[in-house]
Amino acid sequence: MHLTLGSPTRSVPEHRGTEGRWAYRRDVDGLRAVAILLVVSYHVWFGRVSGGVDVFLMLSAFFLTRGFVRRMAGPAPVRPVRHLLGVFRRLLPAAAVTLVGILAVVWSVYPETMYRSIAEQAWASLGYVQNWLLAADAVDYYARTDVPSPLQHFWSMSVQGQAFVLWVILLWVCQIAVRRRGWSPDRVVGVVFGAVFAISFVYSVVRTASAQQLAYFDTGARLWEFAAGSLLVVALPRVRLGAVARVVVGWAGLVGLLVLGAVLDVQGGFPGFLALWPVLCAAAIVVAGSGETGRFSLARVLSARPLQAVGRDAYALYLVHWPILVTFLVVNGRTEVGLVGGAGIIVLSLLLARLLTWAVDRPVRAWRRTDTSSLVPVTVLAVAAAVVAVPVGAWQASTWLQERAIEERALQANPGAAVLRDPSLSKPPADAPLLPLPTLIDDEWVHLDRECSGEWANDVEMLRGTCSETTGTPRARHTIAVIGDSHAQQITSALLPVAEANGWGVVFLIKGGCSMGLDEPGMDERCDGWREAAIELVERVRPDAALTVVTRSDAGEDDERLRPGIERFLDRMDGAGVPVLGVRDNPRFAFNMYDCVVGSDDPLDCAVPRSASLADRNPADDLDRPGLHLVDLTPWICPDDLCVGEIGNVAVYRDDNHLSRLYARTLSPSLAEQLPATIG
Structure with missing residues (x-):
């Protein structure tokens, strides 16, 4: 997910009021923790999706937009290319390490029939287009779907990656308008992303009604969720809630998130208008936490240390939990994990997420603070891409050469039904592989x-x-x-x-x-x-x-x-x-x-x-x-x-x-x- 899933920058002092929207929000860290725990628990125990990903989509745009709006009219405006490189420099290393780890596990314990599709999905995940590959498979009668892919969860990161590129372009255009025309940053951003919200929401409702499986992975049908996060940045200083109202709104938003996955068929009905539920619930929690926190405030609960720890590792937890779950099912030949097995998967996911954050995410962020050269993000992105591209490319090349060599011998070594007509063909060479090869079964x-x-x-x-x-x-x-x-x-x-x-x-x-x-x-x-x-x-x-x-x-x-x-x-x-x-x-x-x-x-x-x-x-x-x-x-x-x-x-x-x-x-x-x- 976006950088909002990792540890936030803590150099900004916490304060309230009109400018409180720029402050570091511990309660939003806690909201990220709630969202990722919903995603993981629903995947592991219920085989359903919870709406937690929709929360992340909105929050990622919220933080991206907030950073731009804060600097649009100031002395140090955002440089879009460098900013975009920084976003992906933050995201790609952990994703690349996860991809390589998944590939190693796949080649060790998964059936060979999955090798080819997973290699293709590795490229798609690396290029942030996995959602379109899955969209094609979702409406493809001929796609093999008997075993889930351990890379399937990269669809949401692909949607985010595509949205980030578009958002930085749109925000850059907004910044130009603000600086040249002297217009209000809030007003310009509100108009632009209000239009994005309206167009994408209508498209999402129509697309979901006509082709829901495809719409689920369609970036265009998800952009309104990002736009909601941008509009929240504009609306936040204009929303005034009393102490009691903040308590009621905040807790109502949390309860709404917790029951969503149980009440609605999120996977079968989303995105469409139903996705308003998690987006509005998350917005309610953010709004409720923007004022003074009272004794019964949800913000106090969300700021608790356990939730802060989970929020710190949320991005890594999202990366590792799904492949661990799928691998457990594949190795054990099961379709459900059970209570004990699910608990073990979650504990292992938390441990690996902590390790991934400590070993990869934290050093990358530290490098950014100590070296501000523009070559840093370029170098990080190149190395991260190569970590995945080299082994996948080498494996595909060697597999292709093996397949061509086997095809040349197929007439003698693989007669098929001809052995029933000519018994002399019944004994192929001892080293002749069975055809079709597992890697070519989809052909x-x-x-x-x-x-x-x-x-x-x-x-x-x-x-x-x-x-x-x-x-x-x-x-x-x-x-x-x-x-x-x-x-x-x-x-x-x-x-x-x-x-x-x-x-x-x-x-x-x-x-x-x-x-x-x-x-x-x-x-x-x-x-x-x-x-x-x-x-x-x-x-x-x-x-x-x-x-x-x-x-x-x-x-x-x-x-x-x-x-x-x-x-x-x-x-x-x-x-x-x-x-x-x-x-x-x-x-x-x-x-x-x-x-x-x-x-x-x-x-x-x-x-x-x-x-x-x-x-x-x-x-x-x-x-x-x-x-x-x-x-x-x-x-x-x-x-x-x-x-x-x-x-x-x-x-x-x-x-x-x-x-x-x-x-x-x-x-x-x-x-x-x-x-x-x-x-x-």
Whole structure:
């Protein structure tokens, strides 16, 4: 978080009155402590967010703005570039040390499937853009989310870093206006950040209502919280509360903060207008503590030594608590920590936070006081960046070279389903690694070459980003449209070699979680609209065939069955004169098959009887339609009625239910045998 999470500068004497807004506030240190304790406890024990981060966002802008406003019209105005360098010089070293520590732990105890994404997130965290990476994953059906990232909490620091840059620019513009025009600093700042507040708040409410998961990480939807802190600086000397009112307002603000996480679904409803709750509560506490402190004043409680100690290490505590929590869950294979485990995590977090503050944060601040050269922040930032960039870059480079070398041997060492057709291929070299490599598992989604063009091009909003084609499709005499969900997407890997050999074009109309079972609930509320738009496009273009998955397997007690409403889809295709290649679904499991195979000495330990997921006979056999051609690849996915996770040194699955791209490609000869004699 911002420098407000660390120890404040204590050279300013405490005093009250109009200029009291410049004074050192022990109660605000205590407020930081309350906020970080809420964040940590809710993360550890409740698996929820508390609103404490929103308090930090507001307070960081409060202190940044306060420093500017105090000097705007004085003899020593703020120099924006140097000030910004100083802010990041204060923040980055502790963050860099934390990042390196996390990477070391990840490479020691985390599954290899997470290496690549965590390396990418390390770069994003170092560059203060982690929030945008997480925003993309939050709306990405294909992102692996079964294990949380130990770097996920860097999203808020990325939002702050971006806001700090914008704030320094805006405050610098305000400073120029004040010094050249002689305008009041409070008035200029109030107008500028009042406008920022209004615009960002409206955007936040609209964005949260339409795409909450993305809005949660969206900097634009959070700027009003920073603006609230800037406006508080302007409003503070103008707010006059009596002694009783200060007591009531302060304690009401604290109670509001404490109950927020229990009353509201902060993660599911924020930011939007609901985030006004923690922002207003924090503002109430700051306002209540700006006057004389009486016997029952909240400011006295917040100034207590234990809270001051926690507030001193708040930034470091935020940095270390989340990776400790996630590592505990990963190492122990758990989803909850329990009372004792949670207490241990919090104690360890407090100890490491104290160590990080003492060993990194305090020396950096001390260097600033003893050497005011402009080279100091530049040097600190360069060293901190290199501490992270060098090991991450070296690891990525060595991994890339290893992956290329393995790919060159893959044809001989990783035959996949070919071993079921040619037993002589059943013994790959002893040193041949299983493919796909854990670091490349996220590449195992099947994608086509480019966006739809020609007669497949369309401007239907529902289809945006879901229609793609192979390069040769516009010139192909015959075209197959693959339509449906991610299971249809993955089986396309078996179709592509056949299409290439025959000169066919292949078109994707794919949306994760939206099958062609027209009565089947989708994983996306927009599935029904997307299905109709996709089917209408197929009806208009009339490809030579449409391929989709017509059954649905299950990892639980339910038997494999026809997709609900698949008959209505077949009726639509029959009416358009489009033959359908109806593929039987592949098995699904109650566990991640890829992780099981990678972590097991014997792949058979992960095997599951075919009957646990598939019916004894293909339910699609009951579909008696002249334009339907059934495709059943089960014998090459579950040989001898046993669904294994590895065949021919290739992982059959990429997760708990999707075929890997590499294995599906080795099914191409078996698929070709089941296609009709002619396409078109």
